[in-house]
Amino acid sequence: MDDSNKGSTLMDLIASLERMEQEAQRVSVDDVVHAIGRRSFGPLLLVAGLITLAPIIGDIPGMPTLMAALVLLVSVQLLAGRETFWLPGWMLKRSISRNKFDKGIYYLKKPARWVDGLLRVRLPWLTGYIGIRVTAVVCLLIALAMPPMEFIPFSANGAGLALALLGLGLVARDGLVLLLGFALLGATCALILVNVL
Numbered sequence: 001m002d003d004s005n006k007g008s009t010l011m012d013l014i015a016s017l018e019r020m021e022q023e024a025q026r027v028s029v030d031d032v033v034h035a036i037g038r039r040s041f042g043p044l045l046l047v048a049g050l051i052t053l054a055p056i057i058g059d060i061p062g063m064p065t066l067m068a069a070l071v072l073l074v075s076v077q078l079l080a081g082r083e084t085f086w087l088p089g090w091m092l093k094r095s096i097s098r099n100k101f102d103k104g105i106y107y108l109k110k111p112a113r114w115v116d117g118l119l120r121v122r123l124p125w126l127t128g129y130i131g132i133r134v135t136a137v138v139c140l141l142i143a144l145a146m147p148p149m150e151f152i153p154f155s156a157n158g159a160g161l162a163l164a165l166l167g168l169g170l171v172a173r174d175g176l177v178l179l180l181g182f183a184l185l186g187a188t189c190a191l192i193l194v195n196v197l
Helices: 010-018 029-036 041-053 063-079 089-093 098-118 129-149 155-172 175-196
Strands: 026-028 095-097
Touching (some): 026 029, 029 041, 041 063, 063 089, 063 129, 155 175
């Protein structure tokens, strides 16, 4: 599975998203998937996490659940051994205004530059064949938990950040970032348990 065919940094990924059709009034899930590639598990995770985190975009009701469905479908297909990811038409057609999308991307640029400066290849064995599958299982569990998280303050943001870290770790082959994603997921689960109990 190619996890770096569309760039190996956050800024590369953001640049891919910015190069999408500028004249369109709306940006669909299909536009985003086309921009980053259907063979790229890491970038798809990263984009799902960033969209959930992005101001304006992630605050749209139902957006975390839509991103969870995307992550769930992609994770299951990766575990099943598919080389390219299939997504249903209803999901690909979901869209937001270009203006909201551009504003969300703008807010991500400054932290993206800072994060890119911290990335390097570390613990690469965590981002190999087995590591990618373990990450897919973890992402599948995150995706199943995200819809109810919309009702618990900030928990969906924690899940989005965990997805972004896991995707970024795979894209940059930075196993330390993957471990941070797993740790953040554990902290988010603990927060949910505290709120529920």
